Amino acid sequence: MARRVIGLVIGSRSIKAVELVSRFGEYSIERYWLIDLGSGFQERVFGLKSGVSESVMVPEALNRLAESGYEFSMSIPSELFFYRELNFPFSDQKKISQVIKLEAEGYFAFSLEGYLLDFLPPLAWAQGSQVLVFVLERERYSSVLSQLKSIKIDPGFTTVEGLGLPLLSFREQKGFCLWIELGVKHSILVGAYGERAFFYRRVPIGVEGLGDISSSGFCGLDINQERVKTWADSVLAGVKDSFHWLERSQKGGGQFPGFEEVIISGEGALISGIEDYLAMELNLKVSKFFIPSWVKKSQSIPLELEPVLAEPLSLALASVSREGKKLINFREGEFGWKPEFKIDYKRWAFPAGLMFLILTLGITKGVSQHNLEKRRYEQVKKQMVLECQRFVSGSVCESDPVSQVKTALERGKKQVSAYRDLLYPSAVEVLSAVGEQVPEEIDFVLSRYSYSGDKVKLEGDTSDFANTKEIVDRLSKVEFFKKVSLEDSRSSPTGRVNFSIQIELKNQGEEKK
Template sequence: MPGNGGSAVFENIAALDIGTSAVRLLTARTGLRNFQVTGLSIEDISREEGDGPGDAVRRAIARLLAENDIRGCTVLCNLPMEKAIVRNIAFPFSDAEKISAAIPYEAEENMPFSIDELIMDFQSLRSPRSDEARIMLAATPIEAVREQVALLDTTGLRPFRMGLEANALFECYRYFNRIPDENIIQLDIGHEKTILVIAGGGDLLYTRCITGGFGAVHREIAAMNRCSIRDAQRLFESLNLDLTSIENNYQRDFYKTLGLNRSKLKKIYDRTISLVEELVEQVVLTLRSFSVEYGELEYGRVLISGGGANLAGVGHLLSRELELPVAALPFLQGYPEQAIQTQFPIVFGTMLSYLNARRHSVNFLKGEFVPDLAGGSRKIYFLATAFLSLAALIFAVNLAVSTFLNYRTGSHYTKEINERYMRYFHARQAVDDPLKAALAQVNEEKKQLSAIDVLVQPGDRVIDLLSEIVSKFPGDPDFQLTNLVINEGIARIDGQTSSSKIIDDFKNRLVDTGRFSSVDLNTNISRKNEIGFSMVIKQSGKKTPAREQAE
């Protein structure tokens, strides 16, 4: 039988489900990648006059242990849901460390007990919003765990893990489910409580324990017939009540063989119908509360389990009231008995929760209750240790081979980089660090480029200014240029010509371009046919440097 992850190889497991009316035991053996269920057993909890707390449960467990040898097994159990306080909490962040640090403060606000009196654990839940994290915080009084551990200890059992029944119920659904991404409601209808689970997309989203089960009907039968609760329970189970119609029960006449008349049958029928209606009312209220927190979901079906699922017509009533298809929770095909199909999903899920999600789901065995793993249980891990040693050896060999290959690859890489460095940078010989040498050379080129950029300003560049002035030079051969200085958009030209008209025409051509804010001309006659000139040309939009303005 395949598992969904497994925890330890060749491990013997004994999972217990201690209910109100019966104790169920599942034994299994794990392999490398699977597990095999080796036994399923159930014992009724028969209470006797004068019993103290837990006496009937101890007797039931003792009868199970007399028929099943679970020495050397890893013992798993659950804390009954009615003893747990479960709260869903949303955080505006998803960091696990921050959530762990914030939980004590949230617990003080959400729990009706002092946190010093509680054992708490939490597990992550899927959130409909990406900017928040949801958790399920579960807590119980320390004394409740102490009583449960002490009860098992008197029978010679020491639990390795104490989980939450809701997680076990969900894990059973997840194991057998073949419909991807569906939203479902699970109802495990028991003797004194009903466990409700909302699951979606393969994740547990919400859970609640609804107080009330068919034990209320048993008590009413016991009062009506003046018999024990156990006898009333047997009568109710033998009656095989059909909830679809009271007439169906009248027509069968079977109730008469149980010593019931029509009036008593009608009372039993009405009380059972009333119980189902109360359950439906609580389910509807829970769904509304959940939708406020999580958002609306479209549910595909309702899956029922527990002793209450054996009642004929209970699925029909739930389907009619909830307006959803109702089916039995799928279970092991090799066990056709109806009692096993309906009453063993939680104990089966207890094993699955340990194998698949023990690090991610609630566990109440903390602090003083952490089990001692020394002694016999250590033998379970001998083979795991051998595999770990082999893995370490393989890792060492792989590390040595990787080091050698990295050295060869590095040498080839260095050689290739050096060849490219010598080719691209015209180097004559290889260097120790070609990348560093290339980077230094590139930085030097950048410095030289920066120096050129300082000389040749961006925008209205010197070359553009010079080109514009030169294009207007006179074509006369007597025009001679003796000096040209350009500084920040201002050009000064010194020279000589044979005629003042030539230099005046040159000035006018510059002014006509409209690209210069001013063109100032000074001339002097040094000798006949030789006129010296000095011209200052200011480019538009440029200010005269402060130094030259002062002059």
């Protein structure tokens, strides 16, 4: 799986940030940012003004970069600072805070509290120990080392003078690797086992040894040229001498197992054929990694590179462009990126055709299912019309048989509920009591009888008003009638008297009393 790291180069006026990706042992630039530091930040960091006491605010652009979750590597010009990595075999935050405070005292003329962890965040080893990255002034190296040892911390220091060496932090192999960084005046050799650096040596061999041809760049140089080969021999001699020095310095008489791979970086890595030459002479696997010099060294963007900066990286990102990965547009003073993609149409032709076929079949099935449901509804409707005409003679059901059946059902329910109360046993009992109390000699016709819970209403007619009063008196004598009242009595055109009697029934508790 590819691993990513952010490499930072602090210049006098800007920070150059490069996202580097390792795939199968080869490194490529994925993104590039140029962050303007601002005049206040320059003055404080590079000591252009002394006696400054206020704290430094990290540029907002760098804050956004820090929140992206990448591992960080820092590279600062060697003329100003050393770059150090301190391995702490503990995770006690209190001890770590003591170290931070101790280191910050000799940094600059201003306070770095609350700033160091944001700008140089701690890295975590797989074994659980922590790594803090610090920038030290040259004259503070020995005093800081002695103070750290006084609190029982034995840090492993490595000096980094370019952008190559921080990449050790994301190497996945566990074998022994020698990293060679070819600087301008001198070169640095770092031995590492996996992610842990165990050997550091500085040799006085740099690309300025190539003389005047170094100013024209190294893309056109070939190892077969006599002058270049002589210079490469001096590099080779420094490497072999370092191997012998490492073997002699091994404690306990243990034999050093030897390196398995060499990675050469820096300006000299641009020389064509240098990796094959070193591989043949050292009998080791040698690979090359370089970052364009205009990314690594220049404090301002050269005029000839401005067209490159205005377009996707045509130089360093040419291979990334061919692979169709995300490209970044960047200009001076901006912190942001514009995603651009190159789609491989041949690769996506089959999935796109398969998706189109699936959608077509799905739509066809949906339409056919809808038509089937529609035909089924028409068939059911036709059967309902036939049944309606069969049971309801003379009816017209063709228009809407469903609503006609619903209307007939509601009408039937109302008729059933109207007669349902008359079927209760208590309703029959009340009607029997009325019949017993009215003698046969009284002319009495009951035309309407309604029963609802504890109330009964009788409507009818008799021959005269005296019969009406007698009927009320007789009904009042019924034991379970609570109250009998004559609501209305009037003469009809036929000479008979129409009456309406309201009866209120006793409940079961009142009957027992």
